[in-house]
Amino acid sequence: MWRPALLALLLGGGVAAADLVAGPMAGPPTHRGVTLWLQADGAARASVEYWPLSAPKTRRRSEVQVLGAAEDFSAKIRLFGLEPGERYGYRVLFDGKPVGKELQFATQELWQWRRDAPDFKVVAGSCNYGNEPPFDRPGKPYGDRHLTIFPRMAEQKPDLTLWLGDNVYYREVDYSSPEGMAYRWKRERSQGYMQSIFQVGGHAAIWDDHDYGPNDANRSFVFKGEALKLQQRYWPNPSFGLPELPGAFTTFSFNDVDFFLLDNRSYRDDPAMPASPDKTMFGPEQMRWLKNALLGSTAAFKVVVGGSLFLRNEERADDWNDYPAEREAFFDWMQKVRLEGVFFMSGDVHRAQLSRVERRNGYPLYDLTCSPLTSGGHNDPKLNQQPELVPGTLVAGERSFCSLEFQGKKAERRVVIKVINADGEVKWEKALSRAELTYPK
Incomplete structure (x- = not known):
């Protein structure tokens, strides 16, 4: 008697092999390791074959990860035991057979105590809306420029990409x-237009309201536990929260820059809550973690990243200004401990700009806002009247992303900031030196 599986195979009805539909995407590399995220369209046994470009015959394979429906056929494959400052080639294998194309990643150089930090490039953006007409609002599609902006980002050949929230948009049906x-x-x-940027450099992400829950969602969202699981499933961040404090926050180092990625939703009171000393956007325990992490940092630049604007002073704008006690307490603390090298990055507001706030007896604070990638843009003439806006840095009404190049020797270290639109045009450029982020002697 023919066995059913064998009979199906002979009749051409065998199970189709899984295909790679998203990624691979690397997380921020360390000196000796990297995490690779990937996703298939069905069950498979996934592994990675990798080799140093300087010795392509010395190939190794990772352990096998089983891709199953419970994790949406996605996995994170961790490679360790690599050499610092080495570029590696790699390819993904499903059931032992290559899928996709050969790609590359690089480990961080071991420059500490040996030489100046290497130059490197970061690109960043927020607000990526993928159209799906049956579930979108009626009228003109809200998302646009999908086929151009992600290739433009990839053309920059970034070492690191920061996704600044609203990286997908939940609809009412979601x-x-x-x-x-x-x-x-x-x-x-799985959208094809995303893959070009996913496959370049390392990636890390925060969330804002639309990839956490409903519009302007706060700590009361009943599915925030499920939202966190999805954030963990789909991004190769080095960590998510702490064992005693669940959340999407983390920190990591890239050369001489430390990035502090904050969770502005899990512990957020609604902005309409009356002002009080305990009204918070980040919550006391996350702020305690941030302060300790900043004090432990020896990086030249300390980049604090959040989904909502940090410095804007408009009322009821869904940003940190709605939580004055928490915000002013943090700025006062920065002054007290004389914390140097800090600037902020944010998304959310569907425009790009650089904000600056002067402080008595302290260096000015900067907030670089990078938005939107594909979502609808806002273009109101009143935006040019923002008191904290650095003149000439507002980009409104078009899709754009930010580029940050950290460069120069230690004594002259600086970051060159650019905003680039979906056509690849540089809208503005500004250099910010490390020396500008120091306290007066």
């Missing part, structure tokens, strides 16, 4: 259930 939220991630992540 955030009403964990299954709907998982559907949105799986659909958006």
